[in-house]
Amino acid sequence: MxxxxxxxxxxxxxxxxxxxxxxxxxxxxxxxxxxxxxxxxxxxxxxxxxxxxxxxxxxxxxxxxxxxxxxxxxxxxxxxxxxxxxxxxxxxxxxxxxxxxxxxxxxxxxxxxxxxxxxxxxxxxxxxxxxxxxxxxxxxxxxxxxxxxxxxxxxxxxxxxxxxxxxxxxxxxxxxxxxxxxxxxxxxxxxxxxxxxxxxxxxxxxxxxxxxxxxxxxxxxxxxxxxxxxxxxxxxxxxxxxxxxxxxxxxxxxxxxxxxxxxxxxSRGAVDGAGGTASDIRAEWWDGIAEVRAATDALPFITRLADGSLPREAFLAYVAQDSLYLGEYARVLARLSTLAPDPAAQRFWLHAAQGALIGELELHRDRLDGAPIGAPSPTTTGYTNHLVASCSDEYAVAAAAALPCFWMYSDIGTRLFRGELGERACDPEHPYAEWIAAYDDAAFAADTESAIALVTELAAAARPDLRERMWGAFRISAEWEHDFFRQTAVDGAGSARSADREHLVPVS
Ligand SMILES: Nc1ncnc2c1ncn2[C@@H]1O[C@H](COP(=O)(O)OP(=O)(O)OP(=O)(O)O)[C@@H](O)[C@H]1O
Ligand SMILES: Cc1ncc(COP(=O)(O)O)c(N)n1
CATH class of the missing domain: 3.40.1190.20 (Ribokinase)
Known part of the structure; x- marks a missing residue:
């Protein structure tokens, strides 16, 4: 008006x-x-x-x-x-x-x-x-x-x-x-x-x-x-x-x-609740998970993926869990599509759900060669449970919970590909060269930008209590992203839950 x-x-x-x-x-x-x-x-x-x-x-x-x-x-x-x-x-x-x-x-x-x-x-x-x-x-x-x-x-x-x-x-x-x-x-x-x-x-x-x-x-x-x-x-x-x-x-x-x-x-939030513009929230939330991001960068799984020393079994265990995760994540994204209040957001989440399913199939077929995947680990289960539980809250909270998977994954992938996490990642002879190259997917980067814009605009327009719940769901998902990468990077010193250790391959 x-x-x-x-x-x-x-x-x-x-x-x-x-x-x-x-x-x-x-x-x-x-x-x-x-x-x-x-x-x-x-x-x-x-x-x-x-x-x-x-x-x-x-x-x-x-x-x-x-x-x-x-x-x-x-x-x-x-x-x-x-x-x-x-x-x-x-x-x-x-x-x-x-x-x-x-x-x-x-x-x-x-x-x-x-x-x-x-x-x-x-x-x-x-x-x-x-x-x-x-x-x-x-x-x-x-x-x-x-x-x-x-x-x-x-x-x-x-x-x-x-x-x-x-x-x-x-x-x-x-x-x-x-x-x-x-x-x-x-x-x-x-x-x-x-x-x-x-x-x-x-x-x-x-x-x-x-x-x-x-x-x-x-x-x-x-x-x-x-x-x-x-x-x-x-x-x-x-x-x-x-x-x-x-x-x-x-x-x-x-x-x-x-x-x-x-x-x-x-009282309805125009002063104390003023949380700034979408770009303010983008900066604030990204800074807010700086520690989790730094800890993720330092995980053996990431550093050894970058320098090529990650054992094949650990890599395949990660791929198996990622495939299981993506199957559930696709359901959450499809649910977001049904919750979305406008056709543009509805289309976006549906497209993202399809992308996750294609990713799951490719992982399963191409990387694991159809070998049995096994059961989801406690970490994978914990992460997807958090996403599913967020769908019981308001749409904006569920959308915020889904964001770190786009954002942190895309960020790590891009930096890995550019050699920012270790120069060896740029070597064409790197054992996971093909996998690393796949990280640098322009379409996924564009989807990540769309997801960030969508969620931060929702947060900018949200009531203070809702924005706080969005931030909480986002932060917890960021922690799960970290844990997800960590679960295959156990160094034997108990840095992951014992249940995860039992059916994932340790890296040492
Ligand atoms: N104590 C009150 N409780 C509820 N409504 C009130 C009260 N006092 C005034 N109003 C409402 O405020 C509006 C202005 O009414 P009022 O009759 O006081 O006009 P006014 O004398 O021109 O106002 P002013 O106080 O600016 O001179 C009206 O809608 C009136 O019903
Ligand atoms: C300039 C100006 N305009 C109107 C009023 C009437 O308001 P009130 O009757 O509440 O004093 C006022 N006091 N001053």
Whole structure:
């Protein structure tokens, strides 16, 4: 989905709880790109308003033109307007630019009781309201617009909202935050009289500075993203309630503190869980198994494969276990294909499963000449059991478990072929020259890159707990890769499990 651009036209709150500062946070938290043109600078904090400076309206007009001359605007939220001149400036700009979504929060009085709209501007407000798709008055603001006493009951609130909606031809979200009682319901009323009620228990907190600003920005963003009005208001309210519920976790000021705009996002992992990009994860995971890789390089099986001194029996024992392993690995890869959520990943794993089966057949037929393979060793069984068990977790974990087989094998194979693990490996007379050459398979290298990209992209998009399980499964598989190479490299000093020693050929 295209990221929507949402412009707030409102006053400023240097403590960040209301006005444009709250709007920008609310827009971001609800999935939009936030922009702000400032109508008034307000010297305020959580305890109250100290001073208001309204810059010349020419300058406001210049800000608005600077935005609309350059940027596609998907929605506008209008907050504090302050003076009749500001109202006229914004109204003229709205008439000229006709943004697709306009939400006006007719801010008049701060929660602290300080006026944010001059009495003389209340009349001018009537001019701008019809330019809105939705207005979001609280009860005192609704009363001023309706020219009636403040509604004290839900029914009175609905009646006033209905009258205002019909008079100005706009939807009205009448906010019940100021109603007495244990609930804080809102009502979305359209000009033809339709009402959608939103119930909600009142949240016990003294920190509700900026709820109105934040709600109207959230609704504008949700609508710009394609929600219908009832759904958009519902989603914005759900987010607001979550943020209000968490507001006591902040420690901002002595008075009525702000909402915790990002409480939900943070708890779902956007900050501490941010694990970086796929390429960060690639580097981190590869570094994370550096010790296992170094230990694998140093195994007698690898060093003696490289220098050509590996006994034939040990080599064949390895081939037999590898063949057994690949048969099971192919099943795991095929299972990954059935778990994959998209066709590209589904195809990739199926292709990899087929590659593993072909590898198994070739090993069996060409290297072992059809001789009996025997049973899987405890190490082979342990490794494949780990892969199978990972398939009982989420797809991403199973995919992470399958990765070291590609990655470590391809890495060792390439370095072996290039002589980086011993120059003798480059000698055409090397007893395993043909085997070593087969390691340098471009198609396997390409598949390895695809597997790394697939898994690290999954990890980058994963929730923190899932990413941690992925890393755990990956790390354990890397250990098994090491053990798998080690099992045929027993030097008689008990470096492998005794059961492995019994049916594998020691190298010494
Ligand atoms: N204590 C509360 N518990 C649950 N919801 C609340 C509470 N206070 C306000 N709300 C909700 O917050 C939104 C804003 O309502 P409110 O009536 O407070 O508007 P407002 O007065 O314009 O806000 P502001 O505090 O920014 O001036 C509404 O959706 C309302 O239902
Ligand atoms: C710039 C600006 N705009 C709006 C409000 C209203 O918010 P609240 O009623 O929560 O103080 C505010 N205090 N400051």
């Amino acid at each position: 295209e990221i929507v651009n949402v412009l707030s036209i409102a006053g400023a709150d240097p403590t960040g709880g209301a006005g444009i500062q709250a709007d920008l946070k609310a827009i971001a938290a609800n999935g939009g790109y936030g922009m702000a043109a400032v109508t008034a600078l307000v010297a305020q904090n959580t305890c109250g308003v100290r001073d208001v400076h309204v810059p010349p309206t020419d300058f406001l007009a210049a800000q608005l033109a600077a935005v609309s001359d350059d940027v596609r605007i998907d929605a506008v939220k209008v907050g504090m307007l302050g003076t009749p001149e500001v109202i006229t400036t914004v109204a003229e700009w709205l008439e000229r630019t006709r943004p697709p979504v306009v939400v006006i929060d007719p801010v008049m009085v701060a929660a602290s009781g300080d006026r944010l709209l001059g009495a003389e501007a209340e009349a001018a407000l009537q001019r701008i309201l019809p330019l809105a798709d939705l207005i979001t008055p609280n009860l005192p603001e609704l009363a001023v617009i309706a020219g009636a006493p403040v509604a004290e009951t839900w029914d009175a609130m609905l009646e006033q909202a209905g009258a205002v909606a019909a008079q100005h031809g706009v939807r009205v979200l009448a906010k019940g935050g100021h109603l007495a009682g244990p609930s804080s319901p809102d009502a979305l009323v359209d000009p033809s009289g339709g009402v959608v009620a939103f119930a909600g228990a009142r949240i016990a907190t003294g920190n509700s500075h900026g709820t109105g600003c934040s709600l109207s920005s959230a609704v504008a963003t949700r609508i710009a993203r394609g929600a219908d009005w009832a759904t958009g208001v519902g989603a914005a309210r759900a987010w607001l309630r979550e943020s209000l519920q968490a507001s006591d976790a902040l420690d901002v000021g002595q008075g009525s503190g702000p909402l915790h705009h990002f409480a939900g996002l943070w």
